Amino acid sequence: MCLIVLIHAHYPVTAAGTQYEIHAYLQDMLWENTADGALDVSGILRLTLSPTPFPPSTNFGVEASLLLRTPSSFSPLHAAWRQEKKLLLSEEVKFSTNEVLIPFRATVLEADDLKSQWWATAQIATAPPLDVVVHQPWDDSFSLGERFIPFPEVAGYQLLRGDFHIHTNKSRDAAEAPSPENRAIESYQYGYDVISLTDHFHMYAYDLAKDTAEQIGLIMLRGMETGMVSLTGGEHFVALWEGEMPTYQPKDEHAWSREPSGRTAFYQNQVKGIAESGGLLIYAHPNLGSGDFTAAVKWMLENHYFSGIEYRGTWRNFIFDLALEQNLSLIASSDIHTKRANIDPRQAPVTLILVDKADPAGVMEAIREGRTMAWHNEGTLVGSERWVKAYVEAAVEVSYEGGEIILTNGGGLPLRGTVYYNGGSRPVILPSLSTVVIGRAEEAPAEVEIRWANVHYGPNRTLHTKHQVAQ
Known part of the structure; x- marks a missing residue:
């Protein structure tokens, strides 16, 4: 069972002759399967009203519902739905400040169909005795995790949406991030078809999240972030594998030595070990602060150890040229260390992957062969002429x-x-x-x-x- 949450909607309202704007958020959503097969759902509906000041005596009617959407046809990118409604709360509220928090809890019966999706939505009611005239939500309101936006087949390939640089609370610098299991659900809610959980130093977040990913239909690669020198300095790399635990043994991650005689593992040995165990490497958040790559990165480029490079930062033009020259996959990743809450999915970076088959092997093959495009959070599609033109x-x-x-x-x-x-x-x-x-x-x-x-x-x-x- 997957709970799909509308995280942020806008409503223009008129109260006491003044125009206002209501922002409705559903947050802290929790759900738990009960022993009798039901689903307990709880969370908080947060409403904010602007501008201030506003009439404190104004009454607002608030309703939040779950919509059970059962697919009559289903694929990773398109679905036709049947829909039923489950009311979570319906009450009248007053704004004593510019924000109101409304907790709710509900029990949903017959919640054992893992291909069904619950979509939580907030509505502002208009029935008497309310003082507010509320229009329909703005056209730019959106919901998370909807799977019915289709992409066309591109040059014979299926198009998937991916994020290959994600941290969980298993990274020491991401204590506020969700657990691996909840990060998988969150990523699915945001519309990603394939992800990798890439915590610093280790790769076991995959083992904690893989069952959840399988249940909700999310493709997941095993991954980790590693690199040179230390967590806060030096070059960082994302390593990806198809799924099963590789033979590669992490050693001195984020502290690889630049010389064979160094006190820690020599970077060339570790890079070779990743490649020999079936993994691939992506250069994470490249930084050319000195105007050129370090000797380590040059060696990895010259010996074709990189399959992809992240398209981000002030060096994007240089990165773009390099990717085209070496047929590297352009990767748009979030590198997120916190919850995605209140982030507009339309602004999230997305790697578009052209796959023969929608599974981990198909995704790894596409990255290795340069079959990606990057949807940048400025609303721009970038990639080789072959793929952007085909799209x-x-x-x-x-x-x-x-x-x-x-x-x-x-x-x-x-x-x-x-x-x-x-x-x-x-x-x-x-x-x-x-x-x-x-x-x-x-x-x-x-x-x-x-x-x-x-x-x-x-x-x-x-x-x-x-x-x-x-x-």
């Missing part, structure tokens, strides 16, 4: 009907750019899974060209595509 061509369709030129975005990523046709041009914004009329024409153009502002195949190189117009 856009699979997702975008141009058609002509009733004198209108229509663009359809059949993918889960919002796109924006400029469309050129019949000697003219116009800007276009294509939300995910949307259809937009871009103009009228007496006759259908043979093709249109689109220059995509948020799709890059190199530093300062934006993608241009040409599309035949369907009639």
